[in-house]
Amino acid sequence: MPGMQRRFLRGLDAEVSLLGAGCWTVGGPATNRGVPIGWDHVDPEQAYDGLVRARELGVTLFDTADVYGCVQSERLLGRLLRETGRTGLVISSKVGYFAGTARHPYAPDQMRRQFATTLDNLGTDHLDIYFLHSSDFGENDQYLAGAVEVMGELREQGLIRAIGTRGPHAFAEQWATGDDARAATTTRWSHLFDQIRPNVVTVRYNLLSPLYTSRETDIFAFARRHLVGVLIKQALGQGLLLRDPASPPPVFSPADHRCRDPRFQPTVLAALDRMLAALRDWFGTDPTELARIALRYVLQHAPDAAVLAGFRDANQITTTLTCLGNPLGQDEIDQIIELFHPRTDGNTDERTPARAVHRD
Template sequence: MTDLGKLGFGTWAMGGPYSFDGEPVGWGPSDDAESVRALRRALDLGVTLFDTADTYGCGHSETLVGQAFAGVRDQVVIATKWGFTFDAETRRMTGTDGSVGHLRRAVEGSLRRLGTDRIDLYQLHIGDLPLDQAALLRDECEALVAQGKIRSYGWSTDDPERARFFTEKPHGIAAQADVNVLFDNPEMYAGEYAVLCRRPLAMGLLARETFDVLPADDVRVTNPAWLRFFVDGRPSPEYFRAREAVRDVLTSGGRTLVQGALAWFWARSPRLVPIPGVRTVAQVEENAAALRFGPLTPDELAQVESVLR
């Protein structure tokens, strides 16, 4: 069984700029050399889970993960995703494809970019795919396990029914969903599977003290329907007030706000694995230091829940 650990790092922002329907869906410019240094530093600090997707930077994020861990592949757990189609040359996402044929092509592409012979956790990236289509993909994932190309699989979806469905076969072990201290979703982790928690720092709302003007090619400026923590590139007033209401509890005991936000997960449920996005060594070091502090105490967790819930 794939061991996901307590903390992983996400690599969406490392992929650099790319677009969908003419709108940016990346996080602005990134520094490839710094991204690779950050990934390697994470492993030095004991973090072994790294989450990416074939569509992040239209393949670029996977390539960086492969470069960072060439020679130490057996020391890391690589999770990636499939389901979106894209043009790598123009850095454009072009749509979705929930077919078995696309799955077979996508896994080969990811293996090539990652420079590996197997993917530890392979995740369906189309969050609302109908269950009858998902059943075919689930069966194909079991076949890919038998072939040695993947070790386990899961579904990146915010629907508990879909998450449970995809983990009913032997090697379905995880879901990926929006969960953080400001936006809890306990129904998602009521099952027997692990949950990789995307946006655990609320797209940066729980990581930054000040919010300068974001670049025009940053996804937080474009107001996609799923983005709840920012409006027009500025923090959502509702979630900003919630953050301030629990700041003192989260930063107690010498933690930074980031470290307190991560500590909430480990107090909330053993099934939760936060995967904050990183692209600099400094971000890696601050995030990884949360492991030294451990979870919020029961009293601290109770205070947070009483204020927010």
């Protein structure tokens, strides 16, 4: 599509579409070892139409995983590659949650089998990015070294171009010096980063993500310093940020991951709905405008990252890909921050990295 913007993705050293297609949602409902990992109400043909529409609208970045729909997502994307070609596309997938009959998902032979299966599902001979999807490397990280070795082999053999890993939902490098739970989480992730040395990380970031002070190094500044690319997921809060606050709490099947997600529980939704109602009072109820606000907030905070957008059909992906319009003004960002992150101490001096406006 003329006008689809691109961004240079560090680590991969390539341009990708500003918005990419996140293919978790198109895998449909699924469980893995009894744990719900999927999405309800997904029709495979409508999901495929969404993939086609994404490509028509200029998306060049498609992200999936072996466990999304227990291979259904990879196979749908593989159908797109067979029918429309792979030229010019950046394809990523992941490993780390599906063990099959192996002792652990990161057992080296299991990783190699999963990688071969992923290539077969996608109908391609290489991946642009291959992610270590889980941070569970077994007791005492016994599978960590082997997993890093396999990823290195795949890159050396030209089967992948970049190694990826998932980043923390909340992170400031300085937190590691504390003695609380977030210090332990920060130290743990920093250790994994040093061992894996990824080229690209995926992070969750949206209107609800915490703010950081000017003295804190958030994940985006951290990645920039280490020349690592960033892919942002859940910019729309898995659809929560487009929710009509007048609608009843949703009900999910046992195969939908949201049935266990605290963010989708009635008491949490009630608090979110109050903020969403105020957001609609300020900006209107048009879903396209609400999507613009959510996406622009993220893109303007992270001017060198790309966003992965989930979808279930062509209409959803079309709305997401065509909603961006003009960047948010500083007054709009101030309103959003005041709504989602109100100060309780009266101090507004420490709200600057998230407030910075970067215009495309």
